[in-house]
Amino acid sequence: MPPLAHLGRRVVARIIDGLIIGIPVGLIMALIWGTYYPMGDGSDARSSVFTLVYVLAYFxxxxxxxxxxxxTLGKKAMKIRVAMLETGEPPVGGAGWARAATYTLPEIVPCxxxxxxxxxxxxxxWDRPYRQCLHDKVAKTVVVSTTP
Incomplete structure (x- = not known):
């Protein structure tokens, strides 16, 4: 198994992925609504629709x-990848989707x-020894470096 990825690389990868999804979703929603103010004041339907579309696209x-x-593209840029804890292989099938669902879909629930x-x-x-987030624990994955 390659070494575990540094937490800073994981954060930057998520930021890159967030931009990769957020910018196109924002532009499409701006075209639909005629303006770009996706979060509104938090009480209007637009903020809920934007959140739902963003979360589903990210998922x-x-x-x-x-x-x-x-x-993901962000992980590729940061030279990290997701691996199954037991084998080190990519999380094909259900494990990858479970990890994605646990990370993204709870955002849909208000508050x-x-x-x-x-x-x-x-x-x-604070997780040791594998530095897993909850979405990693659900899928039995770890994030590792792709470079030694």
Missing amino acids: VYEGLMLTRYGQ CGFVFWLVNVLWCT
Whole structure:
């Protein structure tokens, strides 16, 4: 098994992936609505629709990329990948989709979805020995470096 990925690389990879999905979704929604203000004041339907579209797009992107390549474009740029804990192989099939679902879909739940997401992504800061987030634990995966 390659060495575990540095947490900083994981964060930057997520930021890159967020931009890869967020910018096109934002532009498409701006074309549909005629303006770009996706979050509104948090009480209007536009913010809910934007969140739903973004989360579903990110889920499909993450699931497809992990099950086909073992890494997203952000992870590829940061030279990290997702590996099955037991074998080191990419998370093909259900494991990749379970990991993507646990990371993205809780965001749809108002209020507590964000809290779960926050706990999920922070989990790797205290988890030992594998530095797994909750979405890694669900799928039995780890994030490893692609370079020695």
